[in-house]
Amino acid sequence: MSFINWCVMLIPLIGILGLAVYSRKYVRGVADYLAAGRVAGRYVISVGDLSSMLGVITIIAMVEQQYQCGFALNFWNNIIIPISLVTSLTGYCLYRFRETKAMSMGQFLELRYNRPFRIFAASLRTIAEMLTNAIGPAVAARFFIYFLGLPHAVNVFGITIPSFVLVLILCLILAMVVIWPAGRVSLIVTDCFQGLISYPIFVIFVFFILGEFSWSAQIAPIMANRIEGESFLNPYDINQLRDFNLFALVVTVTNNILNRASWIGNDTSGCGKSPHEQKMAGIIGSWRNGFGFLMCMIIAIGMITLMAHKDFASQAKAIRNELAAEVAAETVEDHVVRNQVVTTLAAQPEIVFAEGEKFSRTDTPDTRYLSKAADILTAQENGNATYQGFRTLYYQMMMPVVLRNILPGCMIGLIALLMVMLMLSTDDSRIFNAASTIVQDIIMPLKKKPLTPNEHLWYLRFLSLGVSIFFLCGSIFLAQMDYINMFLTIMTSIWCGGAGPVMIGGLYSRFGTTAGAFASLFGGAAVSVGGIIMQQNWAERIYPWLDRLGYCESIDYMLQTISSPFAPYIVWKMDPLKFPINSMEIFFIAMMTGILCYVIVSLITFRKPYNLDQMLHRGIYSIDGEKRIHSAWTWRNLFSKLINITPEYTRGDKIIAWSVFFYSFVYQLLFMFVVVVIWNAVSPWPEEWWSTYFYFGSIIAACIIGIISTVWMLIGGCVDLRRLFIDLAARVDNPLDDGRVEGNISLMDRQKIEEIKERSGN
Secondary structure (H helix, E strand, O other): OHHHHHHHHHHHHHHHHHHHHHHOOOOOOOOOOOHHHOOOOOHHHHHHHHHHHHHHHHHHHHHHHHHHHHOOOHHHHHHHHHHHHHHHHHHOOOOHHHHHOOOOHHHHHHHHHHHHHHHHHHHHHHHHHHHOOHHHHHHHHHHHHHHOOOOOOOOOOOEEEEHHHHHHHHHHHHHHHHHHHHHHHHHHHHHHHHHHHHHHHHHHHHHHHHOOHHHHHHHHHHHHHHHHOOOOOOOOOOOOOOOHHHHHHHHHHHHHHHHOOOOOOOOOOOEEOOOHHHHHHHHHHHHHHHHHHHHEEEEHHHHHHHHHHHHHHHHHHHHHHHHHHHHOOOOOOOOOHHHHHHHHHOOOOOOOOOOOOOOOOOOOOHHHHHHHHHHHOOOOHHHHHHHHHHHHHHOOHHHHHHHHHHHOOOOOOHHHHHHHHHHHHHHHHHHHHHHHHHHHHHHHHOOOOOOHHHHHHHHHHHHHHHHHOOOHHHHOOOOOOOOHHHHHHHHHHHHHHHHHHHHHHHOOOOOHHHHHHHHHHHHHHHHHHHHHHHHHHHHHHHHHHHHHHOOOHHHHHHHHHHHHHHHOOOOOOOOOOOOOOOOHHHHHHHHHHHHHHHHHHHHHHHHOOOOHHHHOOOOOHOOOOOOOOOOOOOOOOOHHHHOOOOOOOOOHHHHHHHHHHHHHHHHHHHHHHHHHHHHHOOOOOHHEEEEEEEHHHHHHHHHHHHHHHHHHHHHHHHHHHHHHHHHHHHHHHEEEEEOOOOOOOOOHHHHHHHHHHHOOOO
């Protein structure tokens, strides 16, 4: 990068780190360190959540998925819109969790079930969370190495050190600089600041990519050039797509509903001024998310066009050669074999499909190119595993190499800044979330004497350092051999496979028992861990062992027989490189297992109904004078009731809620989905119509909405950020001792929990 690009990246980064250190003055106690004093406004939460949610690993994972399945599947994602909107508008799970007044998920689990379950659940959740997030720094570090063109190793005092390790350490040090001074205060402040910077970069980048490629002459023709059943444009012609298909959508919908509450309690879901403000942050998030995800889709479109269209064949060849050489340097240990791979691939001519020849999942310019590497690598000892790693990294690191080759001037610096901010905001949040879970829900319940506020803060700081060291080790040693989204799915399923019934049953049911909760987590985790073991060892150990025993043919017959009723969306058959059951399918099996275990065991061990009103502090159990505002159902307020607009909504709140409702329900769901489905049921659209539909209905409309929401978020975020500092300063000036709450399970808290559990009979 040029000097200007380095300045574009480093100057805002220094400002962000300085803001994190400055935030230290606003930490008065543990409530500030854990939940930003619960004084955050809707825009601070919403803007900050975008940057903490949309990390480098998220962008690369989404681009990797879009590169494999194109536009078509996105059409069916509209089914998720009403589900996401209703859960946001109604405050599903989040509102009730806030009503429990628990400072962490573990405190709620102890309240609803018991302390041993709290410790077990917190341990399982933290293990799953840390294993899932441990590869985040690894993906980000590789992105910067490939994007900035850094050498893969450097020589320090005669010792060769991989650049990957050095960049990893630097990334985690930056995260600790943000976490250490003020915990959640510095996280929410810096995340909001980074989000405010990110929005304009999203806009610049999207319009740059759309200006680089012609939709009608380049993008649409290459997206349409697919075999039957694997269309990138026609959503009615995607039944042959394998990993990212309609069944994956079913799993996503199920997960969105079932695991809505599975990660709440120690992130920004506890920072809002009130349950209503927290709910409004979720509603505003419906506007906030679109432009960031549009950027990911635009990157994938540009990559598909650049790497497959004949107009860019020579540039695509140069990128593939550069990418293959860098990936081989990481994945192929034998330098002779490595040189053979690089030389063979470099000698390949430009790959241009003949007129009328269509792409397929197994026949693209990339698969033809990679087949040459497969011929060499699979012939070596443990060659299947080596080639699997080579292929995985090839697709993951295609994005930074492509961007480096097409971005002009200071755009390199802007994207580098964006990725640094997104990397920092996700790593620091995930490290802090894991550390706070360990302290709040594992260490503190085991201690007989409650921690003092000062001890509590130091536990949180040093556990954050310990988690960052775990992330460093995990990034170095944890093997990720599948698409990123598939890896994240299978890892999170260790917790989410059984956590959904535990949380929903705990918040809404009166029959759920502690035994049922234990059974749910055990069942879901057992399925997920078994799937992970099979996936991680399949190519190197399990498949060769089965092949030597001669079992492959009979197992293949059994798998195809079991999956045949669900074909073509679920197809299980033997493959030497990949476990036949993918991560989405394993996750779905785990969730169904968790539900069955919770319901069956709870019904068997049920004694008497649990007292939900007391847990939620409702009615006679209200402890702070808050009252729920009720209004009667009438024809006049029917729609307001359906989207949960209550009398506590201000006029501005109603405008926001109705705008989200009309855009999501009326435009996206009814006009862009239901009407189109009915139309195609009567008269199917040709491919050209789908091209126009996606261009105007998805991209152009999203750009317009994105620009409006960008201006809106910038104004609202700045105002709310200023108000946050004022409210935090007011807390600091308040002489009231703050050490009596802060999530510490004091003797009073424990007595209260025992009293509620005794009255509820659970």
